[in-house]
Amino acid sequence: MPELVDVEIVRRHLQRWTRGATIVDVDLDAGAHRLLRPGSPAAFRRTLLGRRVRGVSRRGKWMRIELDGGVRVFSHLGMTGDWVLRDRHAAPEPSEHARLSLRRGRVVTTVRYCDPRRFGRLVAARDDIDEWRELGPDPLNDGLDAQSLAASLASTRRPLKVALMDQTVLAGIGNIVATEALWVARLDPRMRSDAATTADVRALVRGLTVAIEREVAFGGEGDERFRVYGRAGEPCPRCEAKLAGIVLGGRTTALCPRCQA
DNA sequence: CTCTATGTTTAATT
DNA sequence: GAATTAAACATAGA
Numbered sequence: 001m002p003e004l005v006d007v008e009i010v011r012r013h014l015q016r017w018t019r020g021a022t023i024v025d026v027d028l029d030a031g032a033h034r035l036l037r038p039g040s041p042a043a044f045r046r047t048l049l050g051r052r053v054r055g056v057s058r059r060g061k062w063m064r065i066e067l068d069g070g071v072r073v074f075s076h077l078g079m080t081g082d083w084v085l086r087d088r089h090a091a092p093e094p095s096e097h098a099r100l101s102l103r104r105g106r107v108v109t110t111v112r113y114c115d116p117r118r119f120g121r122l123v124a125a126r127d128d129i130d131e132w133r134e135l136g137p138d139p140l141n142d143g144l145d146a147q148s149l150a151a152s153l154a155s156t157r158r159p160l161k162v163a164l165m166d167q168t169v170l171a172g173i174g175n176i177v178a179t180e181a182l183w184v185a186r187l188d189p190r191m192r193s194d195a196a197t198t199a200d201v202r203a204l205v206r207g208l209t210v211a212i213e214r215e216v217a218f219g220g221e222g223d224e225r226f227r228v229y230g231r232a233g234e235p236c237p238r239c240e241a242k243l244a245g246i247v248l249g250g251r252t253t254a255l256c257p258r259c260q261a
Numbered sequence: 262c263t264c265t266a267t268g269t270t271t272a273a274t275t
Numbered sequence: 276g277a278a279t280t281a282a283a284c285a286t287a288g289a
Contacts, residue, residue, distance in 0.1 A: 031285095034284080034285085078284095079285095079286095080285095080286075080287085095286085116285075116286050116287065117284080117285045117286050117287085118284080118285060118286085119284065119285075156277085156278090157277080157278075158277090158278065158279090162278095162279095249279085249280090250279090250280070250281075250282095
């Protein structure tokens, strides 16, 4: 689920469910310790209990739940994380590892963090964590600036797709958006990042915009939203050539050998 | 049984 | 230092 658009959708839900409410209980299961990096169940619980939620912000794939007293809870969904709203008496969800009980007036609800693979993170802190501070511009929050992107790309020799997925270059770009954007831009994912011309960067900005808008239009759901991601071996939607599948930076990549040369 | 997966970090190697 | 690669994390689904 979680790339930039998916995380933004979760953020909106989480903010709607929690803003203005007070955390009256924190429950963590036996598997939650893996999510609290750094942290411990006891400290996490102690830090959150009794605090009111002021809002939820997001940069890239990180969310920041802002609480009274300057406390912040950072949430990363990893590969399979999600937050859901449930009645306080509802049974635990499959793969539910953390639960916040929230009181707004006399009504108590629960938001639950579910994550079967537990690659996600939950970090309570009084300052912004390094992972948050080091994030580059967020395409949804900050827009895309061709000049600064060009400067970032020029500073490294890695393959273009690897640089795009570097969260300090742009925050929130994952394997899906990177793959789709490069196809839209007709750029070879293997080309050296510092070899991108001004025209290439312009095409890339457009590709990213198109790919992100497509994610938004589909609500981050359904395989139909993918033009090339996961479609190696199928015909290119643009020129009908057979899409190639390669590995870059340890991630599978689909590309059209004809129009992304 | 095998293979793959929307993410990140770390270690080893070039 | 920079870049590359593989492995690790843990689980579900095809």
